[in-house]
Amino acid sequence: MQCSYFDAERCRSCTWMGQPYAAQVAGKEEHCRHLLGERPDLVWSSAVTSAEQGFRNKAKMVVTGSVEDPALGIVDADGVGVDLRDCGLYPEGLRSTFPVLAEFVTAAAIQPYDIVRRAGELKYLLVTQSPDGELMVRFVLRSQEAVARIRKHLPVLLGALPLLRVVSVNLQPEHKAVLEGEREIVLTAQDTLRMRLNGIDMHLRPQSFFQTNTEVAAALYRQARDWVDELAPSSVWDLYCGVGGFALHCADGSRDVTGIETSAEAVTSAETSRREADLTRLDFRVGDATAFAVGAGREPDLVIVNPPRRGIGPELSRWLEGSSVDRVIYSSCNATSLARDLAAMPSLRPRRARLLDMFPQTTHYEVVTLLERAA
Incomplete structure (x- = not known):
C-alpha cells in the first residue's frame, strides 16, 4: 500500500x-x-x-482548524492539524462521512478545540461502521456549550447519512491526552450499534470497546x-x-x-x-x-x-x-x-x-x- x-x-x-x-x-x-x-x-x-487498506471500522479524528474550515485527522508535533479525510485505512463507508461531518461542524457552529490556546469546544469526531454499514458518530466536546445546536441540526445530519443510527456527545473538559470523558449524552433513540459477526449480533454502546x-x-x-x-x-x-x-x-x-x-x-x-x-x-x-x-x-x-x-x-x-x-x-x-x-x-x-x-x-x-x- x-x-x-x-x-x-x-x-x-x-x-x-x-x-x-x-x-x-x-x-x-x-x-x-x-x-x-x-x-x-x-x-x-x-x-x-x-x-x-480499508480495514478500519473506526475513525478517531482530531478536529482542528476553524468553524468555517474544520480539519479532520491528527495533530503534528507542533500542535498543527493535518487533515486526513482521504486516509486509505478507512473504507469508503467511513470516508464518505467525513465531508458531511465537516459541513455539520460548520452548520452547527462548533468551534474546533485549539490545543495550544486551550480554547474551543470540539476535540474529536469518533465514527464507527458496523459490518452492515450502519454508523455511530460521537462528538467529543469540552463542555455542553454546543449540545443544543447539535440537537437542532441533528435531523439534517441524519438525513445526509441515511445509515447513521447512533449519535452522542462525550464530555471531556480536561486538557490532557485522554480521548474521552466519563459522561455520554446520547442524542438518538437508538443507543447501540449492531455489530453482526459470524452470525452473532453484538451491540456496541458509545463508550464500549x-x-x-x-x-x-x-x-x-x-x-x-x-x-x-x-x-x-x-x-x-x-x-x-x-x-x-x-x-x-x-x-x-x-x-x-x-x-x-x-x-x-x-x-x-x-x-x-x-x-x-x-x-x-x-x-x-x-x-x-x-x-x-x-x-x-x-x-x-x-x-x-x-x-x-x-x-x-x-x-x-x-x-x-x-x-x-x-x-x-x-x-x-x-x-x-x-x-x-x-x-x-x-x-x-x-x-x-x-x-x-x-x-x-x-x-x-x-x-x-x-x-x-x-x-
Whole structure:
C-alpha cells in the first residue's frame, strides 16, 4: 500500500507503510515467535491476514482548524492539524462521512478545540461502521456549550447519512491526552450499534470497546470458539470480556459462561446481546477480572483472557498458576506482556498459537494462544 500522506511526511502513524505486505506479516510472526521462545510442543497455525487498506471500522479524528474550515485527522508535533479525510485505512463507508461531518461542524457552529490556546469546544469526531454499514458518530466536546445546536441540526445530519443510527456527545473538559470523558449524552433513540459477526449480533454502546478490524476480529472469535468446542468444557470464564465477543461465541447452551468487564457500558452492551440471543447459561457482570477470579471461591474448566496491552499482570498470573484451571485461551495485543505473563505461569504451557494481523502497515498485531497445564 502506498499513501500520499506518508510519502509527503504529513503522517507517519503507519510506520511500516510501503513495505510489502507479505514481509510485514513475516516480520510480525518472527517477532512473536522470538518473544515466546523456542517451544517444541507449540504448534503454530498459519497467520490470519487482513486487507491491506480499508480495514478500519473506526475513525478517531482530531478536529482542528476553524468553524468555517474544520480539519479532520491528527495533530503534528507542533500542535498543527493535518487533515486526513482521504486516509486509505478507512473504507469508503467511513470516508464518505467525513465531508458531511465537516459541513455539520460548520452548520452547527462548533468551534474546533485549539490545543495550544486551550480554547474551543470540539476535540474529536469518533465514527464507527458496523459490518452492515450502519454508523455511530460521537462528538467529543469540552463542555455542553454546543449540545443544543447539535440537537437542532441533528435531523439534517441524519438525513445526509441515511445509515447513521447512533449519535452522542462525550464530555471531556480536561486538557490532557485522554480521548474521552466519563459522561455520554446520547442524542438518538437508538443507543447501540449492531455489530453482526459470524452470525452473532453484538451491540456496541458509545463508550464500549470493539476490535478495530472487523474481519480479523471475526476470525479471532472463530478460532477461540473452535478450540472451546473441541475441548468441550462445562464452564468458561471470559475475563476482560468487553462487549462479550468471546463469551457470546462460546455460549452454545451446553456450558456455563461468565463474562467479567470493568466497563459498565460494555457489560450493558453484552447483556443486550445475551438477552436477544436468549442465552440462559451466559452471565455478564461488571467487575475487575483479577478480583473476580481471586474471590470467586470456585474455578471453571477453561478461562479466556483478552487483557489490555499491559497484560493480565502478576496477581492474576499467580492465581491461574496455582489454580486447577487446566486450559487458558490468552488473546494478546502485546506479545511482550504475553511473554512476561507466560513466564509467571510455567505450569500452563502454550500448545497452539496463531498470529492475527489486526493492524496492517504497523508493527502491531494480535496473537491468540491455547495454554494447557503440564501433566
